[in-house]
């Protein structure tokens with residue numbers, strides 16, 4: 131997973147903290163900023179990014195069940211996906227691959243979209259970070275991003291349930307590779323900081339672990355970028371999507 135490569139001379143020095151997980155910006159301007167970011171992603175996808183993704187997916191057997199033919203998957207049409215960020219929305223074409231042997235099809239999703247949802251990773255991440263780092267409850271934090279609070283609750287709940295285990299895996303990586311800075315594990319004060327957000331001790335620990343997980347993934351991404359590693363989508367707004375790819379990869 132981490133082939134040795136020369137350091138990337140153009141890379142910026144490693145940040146000491148996760149300032150890339152932006153906070154302190156009003157959610158209205160943040161939503162506009164995210165819509166602009168996603169528009170750029172869509173343009174890249176429509177001007178050849180989709181073809182590159184198809185080629186990459188054809189070569190990659192990751193996550194596929196054992197089938198002798200899946201390496202020879204071919205393009206098998208497209209379907210349309212909606213993308214929504216605040217008041218902006220658009221449609222994109224998503225290619226489908228089909229295996230000539232087992233007949234299974236698989237969508238080739240763009241790096242910025244989560245499965246079965248019109249909301250890009252960066253929007254999910256922004257509202258989760260706004261909630262975790264701010265003083266607001268679910269309703270105001272979600273409303274600022276034009277999202278239902280129940281949806282945001284479900285996203286964070288799903289992340290929180292996995293957070294401790296994922297964090298342990300990331301910390302394992304950080305300890306194994308000297309090029310990743312020493313990991314920061316959440317302490318009692320971090321758990322205590324979540325007391326306004328959750329009644330149960332378990333949930334407070336899970337929320338603190340979620341915050342630490344995003345920071346740790348960001349630090350790992352920065353360290354990898356400085357080494358010149360190819361990360362799926364080098365952008366601090368894409369940490370959730372990056373985690374998704376990391377979790378699919380055995381490490």
Ligand SMILES: [Zn+2]
Pocket residue numbers: 197198199200201229230231232233234
């Ligand atoms: Zn197959």
